[in-house]
Amino acid sequence: MPSVFTVGAQHEQVVFCVDAASGLRAIIAIYSTALGPALGGTRFHPYVDEDAALLDALALSRAMAYKAACAGLDFGGGKAVIIGDPSRDKSELLLRAYGRFVASLGGRYITACDVGTYVEDMDVVARESRWVTGRSPAQGGSGDSGVLTAYGVFEGMRACAEYLWGTPSLVGRRVAVAGLGKVGRRLVGRLLADGAAVVAADVDQAALDRVHAQYPDAELRTDPDALITADVDVYSPCALGGALTAEVASALYARVVCGGANNQLADAGVDERLAAAGVLYAPDFVVNAGGLIQVADEVEGYSHERAQAGVSRIFASTLDVLGHAEQAGVTSTVAATQLAERRMTGIGQLRRILIP
Numbered sequence: 262m263p264s265v266f267t268v269g270a271q272h273e274q275v276v277f278c279v280d281a282a283s284g285l286r287a288i289i290a291i292y293s294t295a296l297g298p299a300l301g302g303t304r305f306h307p308y309v310d311e312d313a314a315l316l317d318a319l320a321l322s323r324a325m326a327y328k329a330a331c332a333g334l335d336f337g338g339g340k341a342v343i344i345g346d347p348s349r350d351k352s353e354l355l356l357r358a359y360g361r362f363v364a365s366l367g368g369r370y371i372t373a374c375d376v377g378t379y380v381e382d383m384d385v386v387a388r389e390s391r392w393v394t395g396r397s398p399a400q401g402g403s404g405d406s407g408v409l410t411a412y413g414v415f416e417g418m419r420a421c422a423e424y425l426w427g428t429p430s431l432v433g434r435r436v437a438v439a440g441l442g443k444v445g446r447r448l449v450g451r452l453l454a455d456g457a458a459v460v461a462a463d464v465d466q467a468a469l470d471r472v473h474a475q476y477p478d479a480e481l482r483t484d485p486d487a488l489i490t491a492d493v494d495v496y497s498p499c500a501l502g503g504a505l506t507a508e509v510a511s512a513l514y515a516r517v518v519c520g521g522a523n524n525q526l527a528d529a530g531v532d533e534r535l536a537a538a539g540v541l542y543a544p545d546f547v548v549n550a551g552g553l554i555q556v557a558d559e560v561e562g563y564s565h566e567r568a569q570a571g572v573s574r575i576f577a578s579t580l581d582v583l584g585h586a587e588q589a590g591v592t593s594t595v596a597a598t599q600l601a602e603r604r605m606t607g608i609g610q611l612r613r614i615l616i617p
């Protein structure tokens with residue numbers, strides 16, 4: 262495991278939040294505010310210890326900064342983690358205590374949903390802080406971000422098709438979708454509508470049943486690992502992080518990897534293995550930015566049409582990344598990181614021009 266100081270050295274601010282009365286123990290990590298307020302969700306998870314929670318907050322907030330930068334947003338990157346079991350420890354008191362810590366940062370950090378937190382929770386957090394997105398439509402929020410995240414992944418996949426096969430369509434292609442939750446099942450719908458054949462898997466029978474009822478044309482499997490060697494053109498990880506290991510990189514049948522899951526690369530170097538195996542990898546933080554674009558839009562008062570238009574630009578940003586990777590002779594992940602850092606440095610330096 263990398264040391265906290267190595268991972269955290271470039272972070273702007275890390276805040277530990279403790280409230281004994283509610284049992285709150287949380288960490289808010291701000292990687293960068295070079296482009297604007299740090300935006301990123303709150304993960305509620307039973308971490309084994311505080312070191313594990315801190316490392317997760319540091320890594321996730323960095324990825325959020327790159328995601329916002331690649332999406333062309335005027336937001337920086339941040340992420341919060343609440344240490345605990347959401348099914349046992351979540352309460353109004355705890356969420357509101359957390360909201361007060363978010364408020365204490367005065368808008369330097371804006372929160373949203375993540376694993377273990379939902380729109381209803383953000384409505385509660387918002388009772389103590391105005392720096393909250395991902396709220397319910399009834400409270401002026403944008404609701405479930407899975408719809409636009411899936412749309413963005415689809416646009417990223419179309420860009421991969423354009424880059425590799427010279428046509429921005431998945432018609433006639435076979436796509437494997439691993440994970441059929443809020444993102445994966447919407448992606449299945451988009452792919453079928455575009456004329457692709459879909460083979461999909463989930464570990465949860467209820468998720469499979471729901472997709473079968475909605476999309477009877479999708480071929481369903483109960484073993485997600487079978488998708489790695491399945492005869493498909495595109496592999497789309499839409500479940501948890503770490504799906505792409507060195508073993509997966511060498512066994513993968515698909516020529517394209519493009520999915521919604523965060524942190525798909527299990528280890529440093531897997532992107533190089535994928536490239537060496539002739540697999541085109543669309544960096545996760547580039548193609549899954551739809552949810553972030555949605556909640557960013559909510560900050561100024563949500564417009565679904567405007568957010569959707571923003572997400573459609575993932576097609577162009579994915580092509581930019583793939584083009585830059587080819588030109589610079591680096592992997593797509595390195596290319597995306599370079600483009601993000603370039604934008605953060607360039608735009609961030611504009612503050613040298615004083616506006617009286």
Ligand code: NAI
Binds near residue numbers: 462463485550
């Ligand atoms: P979800 O919790 O709604 O769905 C995840 C699905 O994956 C569940 O149906 C679960 O049973 C399944 N699953 C778990 N382990 C699996 C495995 N080993 N193989 C196959 N399926 C498995 O989550 P959601 O919102 O669909 O998110 C999916 C991924 O996309 C996550 O990595 C998330 O961090 C990422 N993401 C989600 C965004 C959003 O707006 N919802 C935005 C950006 C990224």
